[in-house]
Amino acid sequence: MKRKQTWLLAGNPNTGKTSLFNKWTGLRKKTGNYPGITVRKQTGNLPPVGRLQITLWDLPGAYSIHPHSPDEQVVLETLLGRNGPFDGVVVVADVQHLRKNLLLLSEIMDLELPVVLVINMCDEAARKGIRIDTQVIEKEWGIPVLSASAKNHTCDQTANPQTLVDAMQRARQMKARRFFPHYKLETANFRQFIQAHPGINTYRLWLLYTEQKALRGKASGPEKDIPPVESEYNAVKHRLHREVVLRYRDIGRLLRKAHVRQPEMTGSLTEKIDRILLHPVLGILIFLLVMAGVFQAVFTWSAAPMEWIDRQGLHLAMWLRNSLPPGPLTGLLADGLVPGLTGVLMFVPQITLLFLFIGLLEETGYMSRIVFLTDRLLRPFGLSGKAVVPLLSGTACAVPAVLAARTVENAAQRLITMLVTPFVTCSARLPVYAVLIGLVIPQRSWLGGLINLQGLVLMGLYLLGFGMALLSAWILKHFIRPGYPALLIMEMPHYKPPIWRNLFHTLWDNVKAFMLGAGKIIVAFSIILWFLGTHGGERFRQAARQGDPALQLEHSYLGRMGKAIEPAIRPLGYDWKIGIALLSSFAAREVFVSTLSTIYSVQGDGRQSLMEKMRNETDLRTGRHVFSLATGLSLLIFYALAMQCFSTLAVLRQETGSWKWPALVFGYMTGLAYVLSLAVYQFLS
C-alpha cells in the first residue's frame, strides 16, 4: 500500500520558494485555481520515497499569516484547513533575510502544525560569509531545519528527496515551540471566544477572531459564534501590532543564540545599481528604452513564426477541403475549426515572447523598479505602478496583457487594470488603421517629410487608446473600492541573475493556460461565425447555385444581420457591407479587412486592389463615395474604442471568474465607440 501525504510550501516572497518547488517536483506538477478566485494553485509530487508519496502544494508568497492581499488571504485560508486537509508545512526562508522570514514561521508554529524550516540560498551564504548554526534553531524552536539551494551546490541538503521526506516525518514527532500563549494579547471578547471553544488551538481562534472580515463568507469550521471584532477594533489593532513586535523579539533572541553573522549591507551592489536605474532622469530614460526594446522584440521576433502558423493553417484548411468529400462537415473543419484554431495558435509566439520578457524583468528584480518609477504617475487614475506592464503589453495584444495583470497584488487595482487594458491599441487594430488611414487621410507631410499627416493620425489613435484607458480607470476608481489599503509598501528585492528553470516553468504554465482557457472560447466563436457566414435561407442557396460569393454573403445569416443593423449604423456613416465587416470583426478586429476584401472581391475585373475598390465604392442612395473622410474617421474612432475581440472577452472571463466583467467592458467600450463615432460623423458630414 502506498501512503500519501500532502504538505504545504509557505514562505515570504523573494525567498526562492518557487525555485525550490520547481526543483523538488520537476515537471510532476499541476496548476489550477483556488475556488472562486484567480489566485493560482500549484501542486506537485516529490519523487516517491519508499512507499511514501508526498504532494507538495506551493502557496502564494506571504509576509505574514495576517492577510494584506488576495494572495495572502489564500495562505491564511489554506493554513486554517479551508482548502482541504494537509499533513504539515514546509517554510522556506532566505538565509540573508532570516529575521523577516521567520515571522511567518513563528505564526505557523503557533497553529501547532508539523513544520520543517528550509533555509534557502545557502550558496549565497557561503559566498558572503554568512554563518548559521541550524542545530541551535532546531533545538530552540523544536523543528527540523535544512539548508538548501535552488542552484546545485554542496550545501544543499535537499538535493536528495529522502532528506526532505525524513525531515517531514521527524517534524510530525517533534514538539514545536509556541509563542502566542505567552504574549497575553487577550481582549474581553476574545477571552469569551476561547472559553466557548475549549481544546481548540488559541492562535487559530485568534486568527478567526481578528481576521473575520477577510474570512467572511467562507465555509467555517467547527468554531461557531465568532464575537464581532468591531466593538474592540482599536484594542485589537493595538494587539496585532504588539504581536508583531513580540514575535520579532523572540526571533531576535533565537538568531543571537544561533550566532547568525551577517555582513553589513550598506553600499551593496543593488544600492549602486539603483543609483542609476532609479535616477529621476536617467532611470526613466532607461525604463523607456527597456520597454521600447521589449515591444520591438515582441513585434519583430514574433512576425515570422506568426506568419508561418498562419500559412500552415491555410495549408491544412486547403488540404482538408481538397481531400475530404464536400459537405457540411468538411466546411466546418476547413472553414470553421481550422481557421479558429490557427487564430489561437497565432498568438502563441507573441504571448511566449511577452511572458519571457516579463518573466525576465520579474526574475532579475527590475519589475519592482518599474513599479517604483511609475507608481506616482498612475495613482491618480486608481492604478498602481504595477499596471504599467499590462498597459504596455496591451500594445501587442490585450490577451497576454490581461494575463500580465496577475502581478498586481491589490484586487481592486488588478480588476481596474484588466478592465481598461483592452483600450490600448493592440496589433490587431493596426491592419484596420492602415487600410482606413490610407483610404481617407491625404498624404501630406511637412518639414521635408519629417512630419507626416498619416503618421500623426496613427499616433493620435495610439494616444487615444492610452488616454481612454486612463480616463476609464479614473471613472472605475469611484466604483471599485480597494478592499486592502492601496498605499505602496513594497520590498525592493536584490538584483540577481534569472533562474532559467523558473522562467521556463512560468512560460509553459501561461502559454498552456492561454491555449486551453481562451482557446476553447475562440474556437467556439469562430465556428458560430463560420456557420452564420455560410448558411442562409432560400436566396442564399440560390446565390450559392449561381456561384456568386458576394451575393451569397449578402443573403447569409451574417449578411442579413448586417442588413438588420444598418439602421443603427447608418447615422455613423456605414452601409450594410461595413455592417457585416463590423459584425464579423467582433470575433477579431483584423477580420474587418478580410471580410471587406471578400465582399468586394467580385466587383471589378480583378485588377483593382482592395484599396482602389474601396475608394471607388459609391453609395447607391446618395451617389457619393462610401469611404468619405467622415465615414473613415468615424470608423477609425469606432475601431479604436469598441470591444471587438472575443479572445479578450474570453480571457477576461477566465481571469475575473465571471461573465459580469467582460459584459461590462463590452457594453461600455462599444457604447462609447458608438456615441463618439456618431458625434464625429455627424460633425464632419
Next chain:
Amino acid sequence: MKLSELRKGEKARIVACGNKLPLKLLEMGCLQGREIQFLYAAPWGSPRYYRMGKDYIALDRALTEHIEIRKIHEAETNLAARR
C-alpha cells in the same frame, strides 16, 4: 522627527511605527530601534526608497508621515564604525 523629514542619504533610528500604519509595514520590519536610511525618491517625490535594517523597501510618501525617527548624526555613525 518624522521619517518624511529625513533628507536623502541621511540615516536614522526608528522610534515608533504608529498604530495608524498598516500592519504590513511592521511585518516588513518597521520596528523600534531599527536603522533606516533614505536612499532615493521616485520622480514626483513618491514613493521613496529606504534601506531598513538589511532590506530595501519602497514606501508611499504618505506613510512616512507616521513613522517617528531619531536622526543618527555623522559623529555617531563614525563612532559605531570604529567600534
